[in-house]
Amino acid sequence: MTRPRIEEITTELLDVPIKRPHQFSTTKVTSKSFVLVRVTLTKGTEGIGEGTTPGIWWNGESVETMKLVIDQYMAPLLMDGDPSQLEALMQRVERNIRGNSFAKAAVEMALYDALGKTYEVPVHQLLGGQYQTWIPVRWALASGTKEGDVEEAGDLVSSGRYASFKTKSGKESPVDDARRNVDIAAGIPSSSPIGIDPNGSWDRMTTRRWMDAFLEAGIDFLEQPLPPHDIEGMASLTAMKKVPVMADESLQSIYDAMRIVQAGAADIFSLKIHKAGGLKNTVKMAGIAEAAGVSCFGGTSLESSIGTAAALHAYGSIPNLDYGSELFGPDWLADDLVKAPLVIQGGSIQVPDKPGLGVEPDEANVARYRRKET
Numbered sequence: 100m101t102r103p104r105i106e107e108i109t110t111e112l113l114d115v116p117i118k119r120p121h122q123f124s125t126t127k128v129t130s131k132s133f134v135l136v137r138v139t140l141t142k143g144t145e146g147i148g149e150g151t152t153p154g155i156w157w158n159g160e161s162v163e164t165m166k167l168v169i170d171q172y173m174a175p176l177l178m179d180g181d182p183s184q185l186e187a188l189m190q191r192v193e194r195n196i197r198g199n200s201f202a203k204a205a206v207e208m209a210l211y212d213a214l215g216k217t218y219e220v221p222v223h224q225l226l227g228g229q230y231q232t233w234i235p236v237r238w239a240l241a242s243g244t245k246e247g248d249v250e251e252a253g254d255l256v257s258s259g260r261y262a263s264f265k266t267k268s269g270k271e272s273p274v275d276d277a278r279r280n281v282d283i284a285a286g287i288p289s290s291s292p293i294g295i296d297p298n299g300s301w302d303r304m305t306t307r308r309w310m311d312a313f314l315e316a317g318i319d320f321l322e323q324p325l326p327p328h329d330i331e332g333m334a335s336l337t338a339m340k341k342v343p344v345m346a347d348e349s350l351q352s353i354y355d356a357m358r359i360v361q362a363g364a365a366d367i368f369s370l371k372i373h374k375a376g377g378l379k380n381t382v383k384m385a386g387i388a389e390a391a392g393v394s395c396f397g398g399t400s401l402e403s404s405i406g407t408a409a410a411l412h413a414y415g416s417i418p419n420l421d422y423g424s425e426l427f428g429p430d431w432l433a434d435d436l437v438k439a440p441l442v443i444q445g446g447s448i449q450v451p452d453k454p455g456l457g458v459e460p461d462e463a464n465v466a467r468y469r470r471k472e473t
């Protein structure tokens with residue numbers, strides 16, 4: 100068959116409301132912004148991708164920077180390229196554009212979608228084949244109060260919607276934060292695993308002092324307690340062999356992955372398709388973890404059903420996803436960008452199985468949430 104070429108790449112900004120305000124370590128958000136990427140191939144096939152970030156505080160990118168980088172720098176590099184040579188195309192992008200992994204991931208996602216539709220296979224087949232079809236999902240407790248988090252967890256468990264959780268921390272002092280987390284863990288059903296994510300806002304001494312209390316409270320992972328650069332500190336916490344330590348902000352590339360396993364600085368990798376710069380890099384990172392005996396967790400940048408579908412294709416092809424995922428984005432948004440949003444059932448989410456990403460944009464909603472130019 101004659102291979103199609105990349106004919107056009109377009110982007111647009113969308114702002115989608117969320118169900119309840121979400122408290123991160125530095126900011127509280129009430130809506131979620133996306134850059135929607137569309138790649139059109141010469142035979143008319145369209146692939147969609149999505150870029151989104153927890154906020155510019157997370158790694159320095161925003162949907163506005165993604166749009167600019169894609170429009171002005173990435174699209175010209177990819178024009179007339181052969182999407183079946185995806186690795187070569189992304190290496191070309193890598194050599195020409197430093198950083199901007201979220202923007203790169205959004206475009207790579209659209210290319211994978213177009214490629215899957217071209218060859219009529221789901222993206223997980225392009226990533227080496229599927230390992231699992233359903234993936235457990237943790238809900239993030241981020242109501243902003245301890246009582247609110249305990250109540251929310253209780254409701255979710257009794258209604259059978261979620262069985263495992265993660266808390267967001269970092270708003271208070273490390274000591275108050277640690278105490279609050281132990282109280283939340285004590286307040287939720289004992290059969291429910293709960294992890295903590297201070298987003299790098301704690302210090303070595305406080306974290307070390309609270310490790311025994313976390314272990315006793317049944318907390319099953321401690322995600323990125325220390326600032327992203329403090330690999331030595333993360334290694335000293337991992338060496339305590341108490342609560343498993345997860346690397347998230349410290350792990351932004353395959354090179355970070357290598358450095359972290361060499362330093363013994365994590366028991367678990369939090370994978371994220373955007374920070375890794377795409378699906379292929381996510382699978383590469385998981386391979387480094389697998390070889391080092393490190394577990395993986397399917398992290399999220401709080402994507403809609405588009406980005407969540409992409410993450411599912413990658414995570415569904417990884418054998419060492421021992422801690423499940425936190426792919427609750429579609430459930431957290433008050434509305435979605437696809438015709439049939441992904442559904443979380445009994446605390447798990449299914450890997451899509453249609454060609455490409457397996458989700459179709461809802462053009463009425465895309466128009467509804469398109470950012471008005473000011």
Ligand SMILES: [Mg+2]
Pocket residue numbers: 296298322323347348369
């Ligand atoms: Mg995190």
